[in-house]
Amino acid sequence: MDQTHESPSHHVPVLRDEVVAYLAPAGSGTIVDATYGRGGHALALAAAYPAAWIVGVDRDPEAVASAPRRPRLVVVRGNFADLDRIVARVREEHDELPPIAGVLLDLGVSSPQLDAPERGFSYRTAGPLDMRMGPDAATDAASLVAHADVDELTRIFRRYGEERYARRIAEAVVRARPIHDTAELAAVVAEAVPAAARRSGHPARRVFQALRIAVNEELDALERGLDAAVGLLAPGGRIVVISYHSLEDRIVKRRFAAAAAGCVCPPDLPVCACGRVPELRLVTRRAVRPSPKEVAENPRSRSARLRVAEKLEARP
Ligand SMILES: C[S@@+](CC[C@H](N)C(=O)[O-])C[C@H]1O[C@@H](n2cnc3c(N)ncnc32)[C@H](O)[C@@H]1O
CATH class of the missing domain: 1.10.150.170 (Putative methyltransferase TM0872, insert domain)
Structure with missing residues (x-):
């Protein structure tokens, strides 16, 4: 998120209505919110799709501790770089978990993290030079x-x-x-x-x-998290990623484009030798940006870019 001065002390979910709308096809399956934060998106998704299971993941123990106890909501601590292992562990305890029909990554840090001087993320207040999102760093x-x-x-x-x-x-x-x-x-x-x-x-x-x-190690975690998320999704499932700077957005854009293209053979090769087939369909061709109204109400949303892709059926 942007480190703007006009900061709210709680976390306002960015592009919330867009996230809920893009994940509509996931409404009766499991939606993994891999960046639970304060649950702004997760709880909006739970309200919109009461039949869905929501699995929340966050590196930060404070984020996990903030989660309410309610049916079909499971929130665990972990790094989304290991999303496949994390979800497998949740499934061991909840074997009724429906297939993974949606994954959300809302990258970066939350307002409570930015606004707590003792976490050391802010250049505006004096605090220790910490900046760890969680104790696993x-x-x-x-x-x-x-x-x-x-x-x-x-x-x-x-x-x-x-x-x-x-x-x-x-x-x-x-x-x-x-x-x-x-x-x-x-x-x-x-x-x-x-x-x-x-x-x-x-x-x-x-x-x-x-x-x-x-x-x-955020960029490495993002690369691994995207791979894990694509692997976890059931056919027709959707991945939604909100990034806040060009380094993140470039990784998401390239990963989605490569998965949508499939074949990686040089263009002058007469027939495909790599055998790769498209895994994803791009739902958003261009990144979705917050409206001027959202930016005015929540200045920290101003650099957000949202991209969505859908998992394709595996070809026989
Ligand atoms: C922008 S906030 C998410 C806010 C959330 N969508 C909400 O509405 O409350 C990003 C969150 O992702 C967490 N996070 C960042 N990188 C992570 C990673 N690699 N694995 C797990 N959590 C991560 C941060 O600790 C932070 O709580």
């Missing part, structure tokens, strides 16, 4: 900021933050060590970039995004 931001060398920090800021001044900032971070909290880090970044770059949004936005992605 292999490292935290403090460790990267304290120990990564200039090359490693440059790579993180450039690759995951698409930060133009990556090396300058990395050098400034290494010079300024020890850096004790998010406010100190934000100040070091602001000092390191040219004055002109300070005028277009908060100068630390991209660096914080980059560290968060690195700490949580």
Whole structure:
């Protein structure tokens, strides 16, 4: 989600009505909400499709603890990179679970995570350099900021933050060590970039995004999560993904396009040699964006892009 100042303290589900509408074909099966958060989407889906089972997954124990107890709702902690194993475990306990007819991934962090200074996600409030979405993360931001060398920090800021001044900032971070909290880090970044770059949004936005992605290995989790989700879906089932920056959206767009194309042979080969067949049909050709009204009411939705694909019947 966007780290805007006008933040609500609770989580407002982004593109909620669109998610509910796109998952209508899943209404009598199981819908896996792989990013449960505060359940905004999951509970809207449960209300719209009372016959559906909802399996919620989140890396964050606080998200799981926030889930209400109700019939046909199961919420478990886990990384959606392991979605196939997580769902298999849920099925062991609930053998009545209908086939997986929908999967939702609403990526990034939730408002309660962003707004809690002690989680360390925000460059606007002082907090520890944590940024772990859950206890399963292999490292935290403090460790990267304290120990990564200039090359490693440059790579993180450039690759995951698409930060133009990556090396300058990395050098400034290494010079300024020890850096004790998010406010100190934000100040070091602001000092390191040219004055002109300070005028277009908060100068630390991209660096914080980059560290968060690195700490949580978010792009790797997304690649694995998409593969697992496509594998889990029953024919006719739908996958809905909401991403919040171009790195995520590019991965989703390419994965969907590759699965919809099937054959990966070079175009000059007269007959297909790879034998791959399309697995998905694209339901949205272009990413769906929030309306101006939604962005006005919830500024954190402004960078959202939603894509939907449908699982095809396996060919004999
Ligand atoms: C944008 S919020 C989802 C909000 C939710 N749709 C709602 O309406 O309340 C993203 C959530 O996904 C979780 N998350 C992010 N990456 C994850 C992953 N790889 N595995 C499991 N949960 C993840 C975060 O902890 C966060 O709670």
